[in-house]
């Protein structure tokens with residue numbers, strides 16, 4: 001094979017790196033993706049850790065995968081299939097439960113059982129969120145303007161942003177401001193009285209953050225759910241057939257069809273720079289590969305502090321990146337099961353098992369779980385977000401058997417005494433004990449378990465401090481501030497060196513948006 | 529009370545949605561669950577169980593059985609080997625399509641015809657001088673379709689039959705306990721799938737058996753709404769929706785020839801006499817005026833039309849089946865007859881009759897859409913059918 005030169009090298013084969021490469025390849029560039037692990041996908045991988053059972057090792061549902069990426073890269077033709085994930089089931093310690101179904105009338109009847117008032121409020125709330133989500137949706141598809149700049153493109157961006165906000169009208173603008181500044185719990189308090197409803201809804205605001213449901217700034221993530229719903233018309237929301245790794249594989253296939261070369265087992269040690277320009281990369285093996293464009297799809301800490309010499313960067317940026325909050329707070333437990341969990345409150349098999357199962361009985365429960373973490377322990381009674389992928393895609397496990405994905409919070413990266421094998425197992429036991437209280441048959445059904453702590457995610461997936469979103473999605477780390485003021489446009493101070501991981505706008509989750517917007521930036525710069 | 533199928537005692541219990549539809553004078557479930565979403569996905573990602581008993585079924589027996597059918601349909605049935613299935617339309621003398629269905633050669637002298645409409649009289653009318661008997665077994669024969677990527681694994685567990693060597697559009701005999709049946713590798717989904725034909729007296733036992741065997745693989749009973757989306761993706765036409773059978777057409781303009789319906793490949797003009805042969809021969813000599821084509825509505829443009837009304841795109845969840853104008857510039861050059869959002873392909877697609885010369889794949893046309901009570905035109909691209917054609921269908 002001829003060792004063709006490359007125009008661009010993408011460091012990191014996570015889904016954003018792959019999206020970035022595919023767009024660059026589509027524009028005719030010769031692109032090389034270098035991935036440290038033996039497979040691409042990063043935090044969106046499916047692995048058969050236990051024979052016959054496929055785990056979506058880290059991320060487990062597809063929420064915000066941008067429809068324009070699905071279309072531009074023709075991902076369905078590359079094997080992407082997104083199946084509906086329909087309900088959210090919250091078992092309660094008092095033997096009752098709360099389920100929100102896909103069907104409006106069923107949900108209404110269920111909410112009515114808990115609080116007739118909430119049943120009405122839920123529809124109104126949904127309508128408002130839907131409107132707000134529709135209004136802010138374009139933001140996901142735009143390169144954030146540099147708020148410190150007077151360049152015409154940045155001003156135009158600000159103007160466009162202003163237009164979206166103005167279009168909202170005073171009432172909804174007011175609601176948006178509240179949403180951007182309040183805690184999820186406080187915000188929901190204004191609407192609902194059912195504890196389990198408020199808790200389960202506010203839980204989406206704490207995922208991936210080192211914050212509790214009562215911490216300010218957690219409310220706006222509520223919008224994400226409704227953003228997913230808007231796209232839900234054409235179902236970019238749900239469960240990927242084959243697990244989340246199938247999303248990465250579809251993007252990888254799309255990239256390869258556009259001439260992109262993928263290399264796994266190729267860890268990049270650093271970026272080669274000369275004269276303030278990126279010239280290529282050096283692998284850990286010592287191999288050097290040249291290219292005029294180098295893109296880091298890693299998190300900002302790695303992009304700015306490890307792959308390049310911080311001495312080459314403005315001190316202000318280095319300080320910003322050092323301050324960039326990337327505290328990991330989540331763990332993951334994956335189980336192979338011989339039978340389905342049998343919940344005491346809703347016994348036997350039923351459609352409630354096919355959706356999300358949330359252990360979030362009350363806001364206080366969540367806040368207490370956070371309290372443990374604040375003082376350096378994992379939660380004694382953690383928040384769990386569970387799905388049983390094999391019920392949605394039977395191919396995930398042998399016939400009649402099941403896999404269960406349990407997302408766990410809180411598991412602080414900075415654990416007192418540090419993470420050890422023994423503490424990992426103790427953490428795993430805590431998770432299983434917590435769930436077993438609601439589904440007592442669980443323990444005897446477990447054939448295999450995989451426990452991932454933030455330390456494991458850092459070591460194995462290359463997520464600094466195990467942060468699932470490459471940095472918290474809190475207000476001061478979003479949009480034009482992600483990852484740092486003046487450097488939120490996918491460029492870096494080093495010419496030809498770009499960033500496109502989840503640490504850039506619009507942030508974490510399997511959206512592909514940072515990868516795409518990064519590529520658009522690069523292509524624009526190359527044309528100039 | 530309308531007729532029910534032999535599976536009604538089972539399907540009625542399952543039909544949470546209480547949503548039924550008529551098919552050939554029978555009631556069948558539109559969807560079992562409150563929404564057909566999961567039933568659709570079962571077809572594409574696991575397997576679905578569909579009650580297709582309302583189909584008309586005729587057994588044609590005797591030394592001239594194949595000749596009789598060959599006289600009626602456009603395909604060459606004398607070349608249909610024992611154990612083979614052929615899809616075919618049939619026409620009137622004017623070469624206009626009356627119906628379409630499948631013919632299975634169960635034996636040298638025994639063939640089964642399936643049809644969407646009653647055809648007993650037509651079969652008899654065309655049997656003059658031939659040594660063949662015709663049995664209408666529509667009511668006594670139950671039929672189930674098992675469709676989807678897991679269908680082979682399910683049937684391998686459920687029945688004694690040599691499924692691995694059963695190729696696309698082939699038939700085989702099988703046995704479940706004491707129930708004899710035939711299996712054809714056919715279906716209306718464009719996916720890997722099978723249809724099972726057996727005596728209706730065994731219907732309930734067979735249903736229960738398949739449900740039990742299929743459960744570990746995610747086998748899901750699916751209704752007509754799910755099927756409708758799948759068949760549009762597969763580019764399979766539906767009588768009374770995508771074409772008017774010549775017998776029911778009040779005016780000539782409503783009739784279609786096989787060439788106009790994308791079924792030119794089924795017309796074997798070189799075989800012996802068949803009904804409509806002369807007309808079709810004449811028609812084949814000139815390029816068809818109408819063609820059945822796929823349309824893909826351009827999403828970005830559709831999104832803009834809705835954005836002008838301050839809305840996200842709103843599409844019906846189920847497939848639609850109404851006639852919708854299709855334009856080239858300001859001129860109407862066709863009409864779409866069914867369409868849906870394809871959850872799998874993530875495309876808004878339709879089947880349309882398009883007039884020459886606008887039929888080439890890639891041609892830019894426009895389809896009428898109603899956005900917030902106003903008629904708008906959404907750009908749409910002509911596509912070759914089918915939209916979806918997975919390798920597993922034939923593999």
Ligand SMILES: Cc1cc2nc3c(=O)[nH]c(=O)nc-3n(C[C@H](O)[C@H](O)[C@H](O)COP(=O)(O)OP(=O)(O)OC[C@H]3O[C@@H](n4cnc5c(N)ncnc54)[C@H](O)[C@@H]3O)c2cc1C
Pocket residue numbers: 011012013014015016017034035036037040041042043044057058059060061062063064266267268269297298330331332407457460461462463467468469470500501502503507508509510511
């Ligand atoms: C436990 C967990 C659960 C989650 N759940 C969800 C969910 O349900 N839904 C959702 O939408 N999102 C979820 N997320 C978030 C989402 O998965 C991530 O935000 C997203 O996958 C990150 O993608 P990325 O491409 O930006 O980065 P990554 O996926 O982190 O990719 C970075 C890649 O770079 C590689 N790499 C690192 N260092 C080097 C090097 N030096 N050289 C070469 N390669 C290197 C890594 O191996 C990795 O493959 C979850 C994340 C985690 C961890």
